[in-house]
Amino acid sequence: MKKAIVTGATGFIGSYLVKELINNGYRVLAIIRPNSNNRYRLENLSDVKILECDLSDLKNAGKNINENYDYFFHLGWEGVYGENQSNYIVQIRNIEYALDAMELANKTNCTRFIGAGSIQEKECLVEMQKSQEVTNQGNAYKTAKLASHFYCKLKANKAKIDFFWPLLTNTYGVGETSSRLINSVIQKLINGEEPTLTKGEHLYNFIYITDAVRAYRIIAERGISYNDYIIGSERVIPLKEYLEELKDVVNPNLTLGFGKHIYNGVYMTKKDLYNKNLYTDTGYKTNVPFKVGVKMTADWQRRELTGSKKISLP
Structure with missing residues (x-):
């Protein structure tokens, strides 16, 4: 039986990944924040062992792990949303936590390390090349992701661990x-x-959550170490086209307020948002078309967000 360690296991992506692994014959050690409000997401799952450990204490987690594992998925990250996304102190700590995760992977004899990269790393690189001031304070998050990517890559080489840092585009779902x-x-x-939006001219790539976590698993199992993987669909189109499709599914009688906000972000190219490596190296394919994923998400919101915030994964 394959065995995996997952940090950030009660998060939106992490909890789906744990279920994906279990459904494919894994035993999982889920490392979660002590007293996590989202612990219920892992309740009643077989073949899951829970270890409460704050990211700041990952360096000592090995004392409580008495067996070897095969794969290490590091999804734990502080300040993904909200004010802490621009808090450079919080984001610098995340770099340290990522390196601690790599060290823990080495101590538990994992042969493959899979980090949670972000397509925003590419945005950061584009902005760094511009000869102008950087006003988006969210770059603290992007920069920390990018730094973690390179530091962990260095550490993996020294530890002789297969290394993967797939860049996730934009995931959504129930x-x-x-x-x-x-x-x-x-x-x-x-x-x-009516949502107030930008003109929606910039390119986007959305992927449904179950397709995203399946990509993480398949990259871990079949990927080529150090290769450049982007977790996304094969549809890279202007945001406006995506949102028009969304509106047609959710409420076709309304209009979308395009152009009511100014877009100050980076204009990504198709090459930035998609490459064939995931598909050609592993045989991966997405299963959930955008409109289908939107319908499932909207139906869930109608049912659940009016009542309990607790989430039952499909």
């Missing part, structure tokens, strides 16, 4: 309670409100 774009637009349309 169970996400954040105020990110897809969630907030769906919620406004359900409530009969």
Whole structure:
């Protein structure tokens, strides 16, 4: 039986990944924050052992692990949303935690380390090349992701561990309670409100949550160490086209407020948001078309967000 360690295991992506691994014959050690409010996401799952350990104490977690593992998925990260996304102290700590995770992977004899990269790392590189001031304080998060990527890559080479840092594009789906774009637009349309948006001319790539975590697993099992993987669909199109499709599914009678916000972000290219490596190296394919994923997410929001915030994963 394959065995994996997962940090950030009660998060939106982490909890789906744990279930994906279990459904494919893994035993999982889920490292979660002490007294996590989202611990219920892992309840009643077989073949899961829970270890409460704050990210700041990962360096000592090996004392409580008495067996070897095969794969280490490091999804734990502080300040993904909200004010701490721009808090450089919090984000610098995340770099240290990522290196501690790599060290723990080495101590538990994992042969493959899979980090949670972000497509925003590429945005950061583009902004760094510009001869102008950087005003987006969210770059603290992007920069920490990028730094963690390179530091862990160095450490993996020294530890002789196969290394993967796939860049996740934009995931969404049943169970996400954040105020990110897809969630907030769906919620406004359900409530009969017009979302205020940018012109939507910049390119986007969305992937449904179950497809995203399956990609993590398949990269771990079949990926080529150090290769450049982007976890996303094969559809890289302007944001406006995605949101028009979303509206047609959720509430076709409303209009979308395109152009009411100014877009100050980076204009990514198709090459930035998609490459064939995931598909050609592993045989991976997505299963959930965008409209299908939106319908499932909207149906869940209608049912669940009016009542309990607790999430039952499908």
